[in-house]
Amino acid sequence: MSTDKTQTTREPAVELLIGHGANQSVNIERSNLDDASEFFGDLSLPLMRDRKAGDLSAQTDPLTAYLARLNYVEPLPAEQQQELAERYVEDGDLNAAKMLILTNLRLVVKLAREYQRRWTNLLDLIQEGNVGLSEAVKRYDPYRGVKFTSYAQYWVRAMILNYLMNHLHPVKIGSSxxxxxxxxxxxxxxxxxxxxxxxxxxxxxxxxxxxxxxxxxxxxxxxxxxxxxxxxxxxxxxxxxxxxLMPSTMVDPETAAAEHDLSRQIQAAIDGFGDQIEDPRNKAIWYERMIAEDPRSLLSLGEEWGVSKERIRQVEVQIRSTFKEYLLAQMGDDVEIDWLESFA
The missing domain is CATH 1.10.10 (Arc Repressor Mutant, subunit A)
Known part of the structure; x- marks a missing residue:
C-alpha cells in the first residue's frame, strides 16, 4: 500500500474537554458514562468499567482532576492503534486521530513524570507533551513497521525538553x-x-x-x-x-536626560553648520549626501556639478574636517562622541 497519503496536509482540531466550571462539584458515576460521547464528544472510547466512581469537588486541584479522568480511558493494544492510524492517514478520519491521542494521554503523563524533578509544575510538562503527542499523530507513518507509541515518545520528549530548555533557566540556553x-x-x-x-x-x-x-x-x-x-x-x-539587587537593563533617568540633551546639542550644531555653508555645491554635498537618510552617490553628484566623483569625495573630506572644528567650537574640546573620529 502506498505511503504517499501521509503527505496530505491535515489539521485535526483535538479538543480535550475534560475540565468543568470552577464552581461545580463533579461526580463521575460509571452509570453516566455508558455513552462515551457524553464524556469525550463524538467518540467511542474503551472505558474501564471496573473503576470506582470518584467525587471531584471544586477544591480538587487540576492535576488530580486530570489524572482521575484519565483513569477511565483504557489504553489500546498496538493492533488497534495501527488501525486508527491507518484510518486517519487513508480517510482523514478525525475521530480516529482524537481516539489515538486520548488513549495515549497516560503515556504522556508517564514520560512527563521523568522530568518532574527539574520542573515543579507537572501540568506544564503534560501540556507540552500533549502537544508533542498531537504532532506525532500528524506525522506518523503507519506503514513503516514502527509502533505508534514508540514513535510518539520521541515527539513527547522533544516538546518537553524544548520547553525546559526555554523556560527552566533565566538565561536562555538553546539560543545556539x-x-x-x-x-x-x-x-x-x-x-x-x-x-x-x-x-x-x-x-x-x-x-x-x-x-x-x-x-x-x-x-x-x-x-x-x-x-x-x-x-x-x-x-x-x-x-x-x-x-x-539585580541591575536594571533600562537606562536610568539621569542618563536618558543627558543623552537627550547631547542629541539636541548635536542636532543644533548640524543645523547651524549647514546654514553657514555658502557654496551651493558644498551645501548640496552636505545636505544631499553627508546628512541625508538616503544619501546620493558620488557619481550622481559629480554628474550634476560637472566634476568627477573623486572631486566630490575630496570636497566631502574637506567639509568633514571643517564640521569637526565647528562642532568642537560649539560644544567644547572635552566632548566625547565616537563617530566624531570619522570627521578627520
Whole structure:
C-alpha cells in the first residue's frame, strides 16, 4: 500500500474537554458514562468499567482532576492503534486521530513524570507533551513497521525538553545549535566518558560533541547551578530580595536626560553648520549626501556639478574636517562622541 497519503496536509482540531466550571462539584458515576460521547464528544472510547466512581469537588486541584479522568480511558493494544492510524492517514478520519491521542494521554503523563524533578509544575510538562503527542499523530507513518507509541515518545520528549530548555533557566540556553546540543546531551556525555574511564572535562566533552569548550563551560554553569529565586532574601540583607539587587537593563533617568540633551546639542550644531555653508555645491554635498537618510552617490553628484566623483569625495573630506572644528567650537574640546573620529 502506498505511503504517499501521509503527505496530505491535515489539521485535526483535538479538543480535550475534560475540565468543568470552577464552581461545580463533579461526580463521575460509571452509570453516566455508558455513552462515551457524553464524556469525550463524538467518540467511542474503551472505558474501564471496573473503576470506582470518584467525587471531584471544586477544591480538587487540576492535576488530580486530570489524572482521575484519565483513569477511565483504557489504553489500546498496538493492533488497534495501527488501525486508527491507518484510518486517519487513508480517510482523514478525525475521530480516529482524537481516539489515538486520548488513549495515549497516560503515556504522556508517564514520560512527563521523568522530568518532574527539574520542573515543579507537572501540568506544564503534560501540556507540552500533549502537544508533542498531537504532532506525532500528524506525522506518523503507519506503514513503516514502527509502533505508534514508540514513535510518539520521541515527539513527547522533544516538546518537553524544548520547553525546559526555554523556560527552566533565566538565561536562555538553546539560543545556539551548540547550546541545544549540550542541553540534550551534556549529562549523557558525562556518564559515557566516566564509563570509559575518562574525566569529563569541558575540553573532552567539547571534542566528544564537536562544540567549543567555552560553550560547554557556559551551558554547564547554568545546568549545574542550583535555582535562584528572585523573591528570595538576598545574602547579607534583611529586607532586600535577590531581584531587587539585580541591575536594571533600562537606562536610568539621569542618563536618558543627558543623552537627550547631547542629541539636541548635536542636532543644533548640524543645523547651524549647514546654514553657514555658502557654496551651493558644498551645501548640496552636505545636505544631499553627508546628512541625508538616503544619501546620493558620488557619481550622481559629480554628474550634476560637472566634476568627477573623486572631486566630490575630496570636497566631502574637506567639509568633514571643517564640521569637526565647528562642532568642537560649539560644544567644547572635552566632548566625547565616537563617530566624531570619522570627521578627520
Amino acid at each position: 545549535r551548540a547550546g541545544r546540543k549540550l542541553f540534550y546531551n551534556l549529562k549523557k556525555t558525562r556518564r559515557e566518558l566516566i564509563r570509559l574511564g575518562h574525566e569529563p572535562t569541558p575540553q573532552l566533552i567539547a571534542e566528544y560533541l564537536d562544540v567549543d569548550a567555552s560553550e560547554v563551560t557556559r551551558v554547564a554553569a547554568q545546568l549545574d547551578a542550583p535555582p535562584v529565586f528572585l523573591d528570595a532574601q538576598a545574602p547579607g540583607h534583611e529586607k532586600t530580595t535577590v531581584g531587587e
